[in-house]
Amino acid sequence: MTTATPLDWIHAFDPETLPDTHYAQARRCLLDLLGVAAGATRTPLATLAERFVTTQHGGERPLLFAGGRASPTGVALHGGWLIDALDAHDGQVLTKGHAGVALLPGLLALPEVESLSGRALLGWLALGYEVATRAGIALHATAGDYHTSGAWNALGVAAVASRLLGQDRATLGEALGIAEFYGPRSQMMRCIEHPTMLKDGSGWGAMTGISAALLAGDAFTGAPAVTLQAGDVASLWEDLGRRWYLFEQYFKAYPVCRWAQPAVEAVLGLGAIEPSAIERIEIRTFHEARRLHTPHPANTEQAQYSLPWSVACAVCFGTVDVHGITAALESPQVHDLASRIYIEESDIFNARFPAERWASARLLLSDGRVLESEPCEARGNPTNPLEDAELTAKFHALADPVLGERRARALHETVETLESRPASDLLALLGAP
Numbered sequence: 001m002t003t004a005t006p007l008d009w010i011h012a013f014d015p016e017t018l019p020d021t022h023y024a025q026a027r028r029c030l031l032d033l034l035g036v037a038a039g040a041t042r043t044p045l046a047t048l049a050e051r052f053v054t055t056q057h058g059g060e061r062p063l064l065f066a067g068g069r070a071s072p073t074g075v076a077l078h079g080g081w082l083i084d085a086l087d088a089h090d091g092q093v094l095t096k097g098h099a100g101v102a103l104l105p106g107l108l109a110l111p112e113v114e115s116l117s118g119r120a121l122l123g124w125l126a127l128g129y130e131v132a133t134r135a136g137i138a139l140h141a142t143a144g145d146y147h148t149s150g151a152w153n154a155l156g157v158a159a160v161a162s163r164l165l166g167q168d169r170a171t172l173g174e175a176l177g178i179a180e181f182y183g184p185r186s187q188m189m190r191c192i193e194h195p196t197m198l199k200d201g202s203g204w205g206a207m208t209g210i211s212a213a214l215l216a217g218d219a220f221t222g223a224p225a226v227t228l229q230a231g232d233v234a235s236l237w238e239d240l241g242r243r244w245y246l247f248e249q250y251f252k253a254y255p256v257c258r259w260a261q262p263a264v265e266a267v268l269g270l271g272a273i274e275p276s277a278i279e280r281i282e283i284r285t286f287h288e289a290r291r292l293h294t295p296h297p298a299n300t301e302q303a304q305y306s307l308p309w310s311v312a313c314a315v316c317f318g319t320v321d322v323h324g325i326t327a328a329l330e331s332p333q334v335h336d337l338a339s340r341i342y343i344e345e346s347d348i349f350n351a352r353f354p355a356e357r358w359a360s361a362r363l364l365l366s367d368g369r370v371l372e373s374e375p376c377e378a379r380g381n382p383t384n385p386l387e388d389a390e391l392t393a394k395f396h397a398l399a400d401p402v403l404g405e406r407r408a409r410a411l412h413e414t415v416e417t418l419e420s421r422p423a424s425d426l427l428a429l430l431g432a433p
Contacts, residue, residue: 006228006237007176010131010159010261011169015123023419025246026122028388029129031395031415032090033083033104033252034430038408039255039322039398041065041433043300045197048080064108065402067432072109075200076157076210079105080150080203086322087199087304088255088269088398092248093381095136096188096354097149099156102206103128106157109210112164114427118418121426124160126246131228132156133178133245138236140226147185150205153227154183157209165217174396177222179212192257192291195305205352251380251391254320259289259376260310262359267314269364270371275316279366283311283378285359286349295338311361312338321399349375402433 040046050066051393057074083089083101091098103125107113113121136152158179162172163290184204191198216222227233254261263283289307297303303310303325312334313324328334349358357378363371380386386394399408411429418426 006240007173008168009240010163011172013065013127013163015120015127016117018123018126021120022126022244022246023122026043026125027415027418028251028391029090029100029249030104030122030125031244031412032391034415035395035398036086036089036255036409037064037079037083037104038402039088040082040328041402042322043085045085046082048197049078049203053078061109061111062431064105064430065433067158072210072214073207075093076102076105076206077203079108081208083197083305084199084202085197086255086398087257088252088394090166090249090251092133092136092245093250093256093354093357095133095140095149095152096146097153098134098200098202099129099132099136099149099153100125101149101200101202102153102157102209103132103160105206106161106209108427108430109206110161110164114424116423118421118423118426121423122418124164126244127163128156128160129246129249130156130240130244133248134236134240135227138233138416141236142227142230142233143185145185146282148188148191148201148205150184150186150201150203150208152183152205152227153202154179154205154208154212155227157206158212161210161213162216165213167213167217170214173224174220175213175216175221176228177236178215178220179209179222180225180227181223182208182212184208188290192288192305195294195297195301197207197301244299248382250378250382251386252393253379253386254310255322255325256310256320257305258378259286259294259357260307260378262357263289263307263311263361264314264320265376266294266359266361267311267363267380268318269376270361272318273315273363273365273371275312275337277365277367278315278340278363280338280364281311281315281337281365282362283341283343283359284330284346284349284362285343285355287345287359288353289357289359290343290345293343295341296335297329299329303329306338306342308338308341309334311341314422382427404433
C-alpha cells in the first residue's frame with residue numbers, strides 16, 4: 001500500500017479498508033482522548049477556551065463537551081485547548097509530543113464528519129496519526145529547536161480535513177504547505193520552565209490545520225511542506241502503509257508530563273510509605289525531566305509540569321490523578337513532601353532519551369533505612385502497554401464525574417461498536433455535560 005510520494009499516499013488513502021487491528025487501535029485512541037477531554041472540563045482553561053471561541057470564532061458547530069457553538073476553526077481551537085488542559089492524552093516518544101490532542105478536534109470541526117460511517121471516522125483518525133507523527137519526527141530531525149506539538153500535528157489535521165473536504169491532490173499539497181508554514185513553532189522548553197496555559201501549542205495546531213485546508217480550498221497557496229517533501233526526510237516517509245505509527249503511541253496512566261512518570265513509577269514500586277517517615281527523596285533521571293523542577297505549584301499547569309509534585313502525590317495518595325493536580329494544590333502534606341525531593345541527572349538515562357525515558361528513586365527514611373528502586377520506565381509504551389481494562393478504568397475515572405455514569409457508559413459502548421454505527425451516534429454524545 002505504497003505509492004510514489006507521501007502526497008500520493010495520503011490522497012489515495014481509503015479510511016474504510018484498513019485491517020481490523022487498525023480500527024481497534026484507533027478506538028483505543030478515541031476512547032482515551034474522549035476521557036481526557038471530559039476530565040479536562042474541570043480545569044480553569046476549559047472555561048476560558050469556551051468563552052474565547054464563542055466570542056471570537058462565531059459559528060454553528062458544536063463544541064466538544066461544552067454548550068457553546070463556534071466556527072470550524074473555533075471548534076478545533078477549543079478542542080485542542082481542552083484536551084491539552086489535562087496532560088493525560090496519548091503521545092509518541094520520537095516526536096516528544098502528541099498527535100491525537102489535535103486530530104480529534106480537527107475531525108469534529110467540519111460538518112462533513114456528520115455523514116461519515118463510524119468506520120470511516122476511525123480510519124481518518126488513523127491517517128492523522130500517520131501524517132502528524134511522521135511530520136513531527138521529520139521536524140525534530142531537521143530543525144534546531146524542540147518545538148511544541150502544534151508545529152507538526154497541524155499537518156495531520158490539514159491532511160484529514162483536506163480529504164474530508166474532497167480536495168484534489170494539488171489542493172491537498174497546498175493545505176499541507178500552509179499548515180506547516182503557519183504551524184506554531186513555539187519553543188517547548190519555555191513552557192516546561194514556566195508552565196502556563198500555553199501548554200503544548202496543540203489548540204493552535206488544530207486551528208491551523210483546519211484553517212489551512214479551508215484556505216487551500218479557496219485557492220490560497222502555500223510553500224511546499226518540507227517535512228513531507230524534502231529529500232533529507234524522504235526515508236521517514238518511504239514505509240508509509242507498512243510501518244504504522246498508530247501502534248507506536250503511548251497512553252498515560254497519570255495526568256502529568258510524561259517525563260515525570262518514570263519517577264512516579266519508581267516511588268510507587270517501593271510500596272506504601274508514610275510521608276512523615278521520609279526525610280529525603282532522591283530521583284535520578286534524564287536532563288529534560290530534571291527541568292520539571294517546580295516544587296510548589298500554584299495552579300494545575302504548574303502541577304502537571306512538576307516532577308517533585310507528581311512524586312509527592314504518588315507517595316501521599318498512592319497515585320497521581322485529577323485530584324492531585326487540582327484540589328490537592330492546597331494540601332500542606334504534599335507541599336511538605338515536595339520540598340524534600342531532589343532531582344539528579346543520570347548520564348545513562350540521558351543517553352537513552354528521547355526513545356526511552358527512565359528514572360530511579362532513593363528514599364532516606366527517618367529511622368535510618370534507605371529504600372532504592374530499580375530503574376523504571378513509565379507504563380503505557382508499546383513495550384509495556386496499558387491493558388484495555390486499564391484504559392477503560394482511566395476513561396471512566398475521568399468521564400463519570402463529569403458526564404455521569406449512564407452517559408459515560410453509553411459513550412464507551414458507542415466507541416467500542418463504532419465500526420458498525422454511523423459517526424452521528426458518537427457525535428450525539430459529545431455535547432455539554
